[in-house]
Amino acid sequence: MENSKMSGKQSILFANPPYIIAGSSVAGKKEGEGPLGKHFDEIQEDPMFGGKTWEEAESRMMRRAADLVIEHAGLKNTDIRYMVGGDLLGQLIATSFGIMELEIPLFGVYGACSTMGESIAVGSVLVDGGFSDKVMAITSSHFAGAEKQFRFPLAYGSQRPLATSWTVTGSGAVIIDKEDKRSEEQLQSEAPVCVKGVTIGRIVDYGIKDSMNMGACMAPSAYKTISANFNDLGVKPEYYDKIITGDLGYIGKDILIDLLKQDGFDITKNHMDCGIEMFDKETQDTHSGGSGCGCSAITLTGYVLPKLRRREWKRVLFVPTGALLSTVSFNEGNPVPGIAHAVVIEGL
Amino acid sequence: MENSKMSGKQSILFANPPYIIAGSSVAGKKEGEGPLGKHFDEIQEDPMFGGKTWEEAESRMMRRAADLVIEHAGLKNTDIRYMVGGDLLGQLIATSFGIMELEIPLFGVYGACSTMGESIAVGSVLVDGGFSDKVMAITSSHFAGAEKQFRFPLAYGSQRPLATSWTVTGSGAVIIDKEDKRSEEQLQSEAPVCVKGVTIGRIVDYGIKDSMNMGACMAPSAYKTISANFNDLGVKPEYYDKIITGDLGYIGKDILIDLLKQDGFDITKNHMDCGIEMFDKETQDTHSGGSGCGCSAITLTGYVLPKLRRREWKRVLFVPTGALLSTVSFNEGNPVPGIAHAVVIEGL
Numbered sequence: 207m208e209n210s211k212m213s214g215k216q217s218i219l220f221a222n223p224p225y226i227i228a229g230s231s232v233a234g235k236k237e238g239e240g241p242l243g244k245h246f247d248e249i250q251e252d253p254m255f256g257g258k259t260w261e262e263a264e265s266r267m268m269r270r271a272a273d274l275v276i277e278h279a280g281l282k283n284t285d286i287r288y289m290v291g292g293d294l295l296g297q298l299i300a301t302s303f304g305i306m307e308l309e310i311p312l313f314g315v316y317g318a319c320s321t322m323g324e325s326i327a328v329g330s331v332l333v334d335g336g337f338s339d340k341v342m343a344i345t346s347s348h349f350a351g352a353e354k355q356f357r358f359p360l361a362y363g364s365q366r367p368l369a370t371s372w373t374v375t376g377s378g379a380v381i382i383d384k385e386d387k388r389s390e391e392q393l394q395s396e397a398p399v400c401v402k403g404v405t406i407g408r409i410v411d412y413g414i415k416d417s418m419n420m421g422a423c424m425a426p427s428a429y430k431t432i433s434a435n436f437n438d439l440g441v442k443p444e445y446y447d448k449i450i451t452g453d454l455g456y457i458g459k460d461i462l463i464d465l466l467k468q469d470g471f472d473i474t475k476n477h478m479d480c481g482i483e484m485f486d487k488e489t490q491d492t493h494s495g496g497s498g499c500g501c502s503a504i505t506l507t508g509y510v511l512p513k514l515r516r517r518e519w520k521r522v523l524f525v526p527t528g529a530l531l532s533t534v535s536f537n538e539g540n541p542v543p544g545i546a547h548a549v550v551i552e553g554l
Numbered sequence: 555m556e557n558s559k560m561s562g563k564q565s566i567l568f569a570n571p572p573y574i575i576a577g578s579s580v581a582g583k584k585e586g587e588g589p590l591g592k593h594f595d596e597i598q599e600d601p602m603f604g605g606k607t608w609e610e611a612e613s614r615m616m617r618r619a620a621d622l623v624i625e626h627a628g629l630k631n632t633d634i635r636y637m638v639g640g641d642l643l644g645q646l647i648a649t650s651f652g653i654m655e656l657e658i659p660l661f662g663v664y665g666a667c668s669t670m671g672e673s674i675a676v677g678s679v680l681v682d683g684g685f686s687d688k689v690m691a692i693t694s695s696h697f698a699g700a701e702k703q704f705r706f707p708l709a710y711g712s713q714r715p716l717a718t719s720w721t722v723t724g725s726g727a728v729i730i731d732k733e734d735k736r737s738e739e740q741l742q743s744e745a746p747v748c749v750k751g752v753t754i755g756r757i758v759d760y761g762i763k764d765s766m767n768m769g770a771c772m773a774p775s776a777y778k779t780i781s782a783n784f785n786d787l788g789v790k791p792e793y794y795d796k797i798i799t800g801d802l803g804y805i806g807k808d809i810l811i812d813l814l815k816q817d818g819f820d821i822t823k824n825h826m827d828c829g830i831e832m833f834d835k836e837t838q839d840t841h842s843g844g845s846g847c848g849c850s851a852i853t854l855t856g857y858v859l860p861k862l863r864r865r866e867w868k869r870v871l872f873v874p875t876g877a878l879l880s881t882v883s884f885n886e887g888n889p890v891p892g893i894a895h896a897v898v899i900e901g902l
Contacts, residue, residue: 210684212635216659218685259886287560288754296644297880298664299888306757306891311564313672313754314893316646316662324661328676335683336558337566406636406661409654532645538607540647543654545662 211334214438216406223400224333225386226326226551227340229507230274232267234349234375237496237504240485245508246376247274253350253375261295264348264377265304268293271377272305272344275507279381281340283308286381288332290325291344292316294373294499295355296532300346310342318528319424319453320407321345322378322503323547326524327404329382330549339383346377347498356417356533369419371455371481372492378503380511396515397553404549405435409530411543417529417536421458421481421494424527427544428454429465432525435548436471443473447519450510451546452502452526453481455494480505480526502526514553521552559682562786564754571748572681573734574674574899575688577855578622580615582697582723585844585852588833593856594724595622601698601723609643612696612725613652616641619725620653620692623855627729629688631656634729636680638673639692640664642721642847643703644880648694658690666876667772667801668755669693670726670851671895674872675752677730678897687731694725695846704765704881717767719803719829720840726851728859744863745901752897753783757878759891765877765884769806769829769842772875775892776802777813780873783896784819791821795867798858799894800850800874801829803842828853828874850874862901872897 213219231246238249248270255266268291276283289310293300298314305312317324325343332338350360352373358364386398410427417423428451436442443449454462459479466473483505484496506524513519527546536542561567579594586597596618603614616639624631637658641648646662653660665672673691680686698708700721706712734746758775765771776799784790791797802810807827814821831853832844854872861867875894884890 212684212686216635221684261882261886287564292664294645295880296882297642297666297878299878299880299883302757302878302891303883303888306759309756311754311756312893313676314664316640316664318645328661331679331683331685335679335685336560336569337679337683338560406659408657408659409650411654530645530647530650532643532647534609534644535647535651538609540651543650545660 216434217403217438219403220330220334222334223402224330224382224384226380226399226511227383227386228275228279228381229511230271230278230379231504231508232271232377233504237374237376237484240490242483242505242509246504260348260351260354261299264300264346264351268300268304268344268346268377271379272308275379275381283310286310286340286342287338288313289342290315290328292321293346294352317545317547318530319497319499320526320528320545320547321499322506323526323549326401326549327406327547330401333382333384341382342379343382344379345499345503347373347500349373349375352498366493367418368493369457371420371453371494371497373498374484374496374501376500376504378500378507380507397517399511399514399551399553402550402552405431405438407431407546409543409545411541413541415541417531417542419457420497420529421455422461423529423542424544425454425458425461427546428462428525428527431546431548432466433469435523443471443476446476446521446523448476448478448522449473450522450524451479453497454479454527455481457494517553524549524551564782565751565786567751568678568682570682571750572678572730572732574728574747574859575731575734576623576627576729577859578619578626578727579852579856580619580725581852585722585724585832588838590831590853590857594852608696608699608702609647612648612694612699616648616652616692616694616725619727620656623690623727623729631658634658634688634690635686636661637690638663638676640669641694642700665893665895666878667845667847668874668876668893668895669847670854671874671897674749674897675754675895678749681730681732689730690727691730692727693847693851695721695848697721697723700846714841715766716841717805719768719801719842719845721846722832722844722849724848724852726848726855728855745865747859747862747899747901750898750900753779753786755779755894757891757893759889761889763889765879765890767805768845768877769803770809771877771890772892773802773806773809775894776810776873776875779894779896781814781817783871791819791824794824794869794871796824796826796870797821798870798872799827801845802827802875803829805842865901869900872899
């Protein structure tokens with residue numbers, strides 16, 4: 207097919223790779239105290255973000271990330287044609303109530319903690335296909351809201367097994383456009399960054415039922431998506447300066463590396479996991495690392511995109527991973543399958 | 555922009571309108587006894603669909619719709635490049651557990667009961683943009699699962715106010731492709747049907763807090779999306795043989811018609827609501843009509859697409875509507891905003 211952008215079995219290579227013209231990152235206090243803290247646009251000391259409920263807190267945080275990314279791009283909300291976004295809460299209420307006043311047509315998406323990958327994929331498809339100019343991709347997670355949604359109320363003071371991760375309080379957004387209109391001078395000092403392609407993941411279920419070990423649940427899906435990306439594009443791990451998973455944590459990272467070795471791929475040298483980077487292992491007591499939609503989103507917008515803009519990295523594979531469960535599916539004895547979407551992001 | 559398919563503020567007109575090459579509809583017993591019953595591919599007498607929980611029942615129903623649409627198209631699951639789907643349950647578990655064994659890369663979407671519109675929109679964008687050949691768009695809802703998710707366990711025997719609608723037990727799927735490969739003869743007797751364009755909705759909140767009156771909650775979003783469609787495409791209501799909302803029911807229908815009259819649009823002659831068509835008002839005791847993602851999906855695949863294939867209708871505007879709430883947002887005193895996505899479907 208003449209204008210096909212299909213690559214291999216499940217990847218897309220864009221004909222005119224859309225640009226990420228701006229990013230924003232809003233984080234909670236604990237995330238601000240972590241190793242990446244200094245990279246975030248804003249750190250909010252109040253876990254309620256001025257709201258009255260955990261859900262409202264998350265909505266307010268997401269709204270702040272949306273406002274900031276629009277400001278960073280020098281735009282108004284009416285300049286954004288479509289928004290692609292979602293979150294972890296049932297029926298996406300953090301997103302619905304967070305961004306509705308912006309009045310931007312919305313594609314609501316759900317990929318658990320892989321949502322930022324899916325949002326950027328859909329946004330890039332809309333732009334590269336000529337269906338839209340500026341699209342915002344956004345997601346969020348909030349520690350307290352996620353604990354309430356998936357586990358126990360915080361007030362119970364439940365103990366957490368060592369395999370658990372800590373849901374990141376954070377919201378990240380990017381604006382995707384068909385061109386980067388900054389001045390020549392700006393583009394000299396800061397590289398334009400584009401979305402070269404995406405690999406859409408399948409649901410992968412290895413039968414793991416331990417919802418307190420999300421890393422193990424999600425690692426197989428990261429493995430399948432990364433392996434598919436290498437095969438579809440005909441590249442090796444070294445093609446990327448970094449292969450950045452979302453929130454596998456210490457346990458999931460080891461499993462991923464082992465699984466990829468079965469296919470002959472060694473990513474030990476260039477793998478990075480946002481969940482591992484987010485918190486200090488010794489002092490922050492988050493056990494297996496950070497997790498949540500916001501974990502990969504703010505690491506991307508706060509840390510990874512600036513690295514590409516400064517030309518310290520040339521090309522990364524951003525692979526947020528999601529665990530597909532609800533309290534109902536878990537309580538009914540189902541396993542926790544995973545899904546991972548990969549985005550090839552390149553500095554020019 | 556040369557290859558732009560952007561139309562007006564929020565619509566897309568496809569350059570090479572993708573074809574809906576097949577559809578499937580699986581319905582529950584009560585839906586089978588309703589006025590549309592004879593049009594559905596399969597009616598399942600067992601509300602559990604052979605499963606052990608309501609959630610498993612819905613997953614099995616969705617899987618059946620997926621298998622059927624693949625069969626109707628004369629394909630195998632490996633022929634489908636991407637799947638776009640979602641449902642009403644928290645964290646989309648009906649979809650995740652229903653379709654995961656098909657191993658098709660998945661875009662998970664959530665638009666409440668507007669999901670079929672969003673799925674078809676994303677699927678058509680993927681095909682028209684050259685990013686994919688065959689895409690499946692799918693959704694489902696199950697009466698008992700939805701009652702458990704959003705209201706009260708059935709065993710409580712709660713009374714239902716007259717404004718409530720009855721969640722349809724049903725799953726519908728379509729396959730979207732860049733061409734319809736049936737023989738000339740077949741295409742003579744059955745019109746090819748394509749997706750000419752879409753209008754992506756904004757979240758609309760009129761402050762209505764009555765979750766037992768979804769029609770009133772969603773009508774404003776249907777109004778905004780339909781009005782945007784008319785304005786973006788520069789057409790009048792008569793452009794469509796039918797303007798088909800998803801599940802406004804009797805109350806929502808009246809509100810929609812009144813609101814559109816404010817903008818000078820009279821759709822009384824060609825409006826149809828899937829929720830109203832689904833059940834017999836006198837004998838089936840569903841109050842305001844049917845609702846749920848499955849309501850519009852199986853009405854589309856069982857009733858609307860065949861009408862277009864038989865050339866009884868030439869062009870319809872399919873507008874599923876969603877109510878954006880969760881039990882948490884409702885219990886915290888939030889209103890119930892709506893969202894509606896419109897799809898222009900045309901027989902050739």
